[in-house]
Amino acid sequence: MxxxxxxxxxxxxxxxxxxxxxxxxxxxxxxxxxxxxxxxxxxxxxxxxxxxxxxxxxxxxxxxxxxxYNARKQDVFLKVIYQHGKSFLKGDTVVLLFVLILVQQYFQFKIDENIFQYTNFLLLLLMIVTSLLFFRKERKTSLGSQVLTSLVLPYYVFGGKANPISAIFLCLFFVIYYKLFNKYKKMLIDKNRNLATYITLGALIVCWFSISIFLVKLTKEYINNTIITYYYIFQLVAWYALFKSLFYYKAEIRNQYKIILEEN
Amino acid sequence: MSNSKLYKGSLITIILKLLSENDKMYGYEITQKVKALTKGELNITEGALYPALHKLEADGVLEVEVTKVDNRLRKYYKLTEKGTTETANKLSELQKYIETMQALVNSKTRLA
Structure with a gap:
């Protein structure tokens, strides 16, 4: 043999x-x-x-x-998003959301747009640093890598912009962009993988900033501090849920692929 | 070698049935076993097998065990508790389907 x-x-x-x-x-x-x-x-x-x-x-x-392989990548990404969603709807997250809303009702505090943007950005940094530190090995697996990709999502969803109306449109834009990118990805990758990645990333950033500036200006007059405060609470809870599912995934990857991670 | 679309819907049942008879199996082993059992009639490609295995794993029907074999790592699949129940359901479903199809296919000869 x-x-x-x-x-x-x-x-x-x-x-x-x-x-x-x-x-x-x-x-x-x-x-x-x-x-x-x-x-x-x-x-x-x-x-x-x-x-x-x-x-x-x-x-x-x-x-x-x-x-x-490419089909699997997409499957895993969708699974990760689904898990994030589930983690957001779990008991403790919902309780936290209600407690924060009650606290706001009682104390009537108002969050300023600047605070919103700074904390959001800090949370994003914290999330990236934490995941890079704790996911050093795990990110070499399909699940780990897609979890890390999905980490920027709340930042996109809630935006560095404290404006729920523009955020909804930006989400829509992101979905359309993602669909279009997937449609033409194969064509682009066949020609030149790196060039394709740079072009698409560049286009996304340019589109993202121009559309978000335009939308924020357009919708600003409809937004007051109370709306921003509730939006802020919602966003904090979303980050909490994301942290939770991050560690859930870490445990799952460790559990399943222990020997693969050790060998490499 | 036939790869008819008719087999496609039964792929998951075939995998589950094999795993219920063997404690644990790896991908290549499954393809070879099916080939041997059907005398080469059914040839499961890796393009069909692995997505099905990964889906079953994600659904909690299968669990994974990785071990080192001959200079490389091997990913074994085995049924979970949920998987064992699922197998019984899927098999009786398939059995019923076969009976129905047989009744339909044979009805003409009986009438004639």
Missing amino acids: KKLTKQNIQFIDNYLKNSGIEYLDVRVELLDHVASTLEAQLNEDNTLTFYDAFKNYMVANKKQLLTD
Whole structure:
């Protein structure tokens, strides 16, 4: 019974990595599948060499492997968003929201737009630093990486702009942008992966800022301090929920992929 | 080798049935087992198998165990408690479907 050598395995792993399959959990499984297939072929045909078998396999299957990989990325991202949503609707989060609203009713405090923006930005920084510190290894997995991508969402949803009306429109813009990006992503990536990423990111930032400035100006007269205060409370609770699901995911990834994380 | 669309709807049931008979299995093993059992008639591609496995894992029907085998890591799948109940349901559902289809397909010959 022929078995692949350590060098052969490393070769397949490097090939998959260079083809863009960067997430450890997916790569480990794919690597095992390719290696098992090649071992079976080598045992069937004694004249076949490892490199020929590998080449034949990739010619026949590479395209499909990459398509599946991209589909999986999107699936995991949607799962993460769903989990964030669920975490927001859990008992303690809802209780916290009501307590904060009652406190506001009682003390009638008002939040200034500047405070809103500064704390929002600080929370975003805190979130990024925490996740980079605590997710160093986990972000190499599909789930970990998509969790980190989703961390910027509340910042987009609630915006650095303390304005619920503009935030709703910005969310809409983000959804449309995401849909369009996915539609043309394959076309862009086929040509040049890095260029495609820079162009789309650049376009998003330019569009985002111009639209948000326009919307904030347009909708400012409808917004008063009470609305901003409630909006602020809502946003704080959303960050709390996000922190909670962040640690939920950390535990889940650790639990499932302990050995993969240790090996790499 | 047939990869008819008719098999597509039963893929999850096939996976669950195999896992209920074997304590734990990995992806490649499942494809080979199906191929052997059906004498090459049904060939599950990795493009169909892994998304199905990942979905079942996300739904809590399967759980994952990673172990080191021959210079590499291997991801095994096994049924959870929820998975065992799900398997029984899916199998009886499929059995019923087969009976219904048989009744439909055979009805013409009986009439004639």
